[in-house]
Amino acid sequence: MTENEIQLLILDLAIIILLARLLGAAAKRLGQPQVLGEIVAGILLGPTLFGGKRHRGAVPGGIAAATDRTGHRRAGAVHVHRRL
Secondary structure: OOHHHHHHHHHHHHHHHHHHHHHHHHHHHOOOOHHHHHHHHHHHHOOOOOOOOOOOOOOOHHHHHOEOOOOOEOOOOOOOOOOO
């Protein structure tokens, strides 16, 4: 990954966490479970809101190419395992 891609990844993660926390807190204030707001944040940030179009950022191209619009593995796609 290039330095620019790492910066975009960190920015994407910050946006995801921030929106999930904000909507989670809003749901809690409305008497709903916090996770409900977090799920709504995921829906808003996911491909559902953008008509299935992906943007470059948090998902590296190789992974995005191996999945379909719903995130399921395509038939014949190579599954990559990383060891920590």
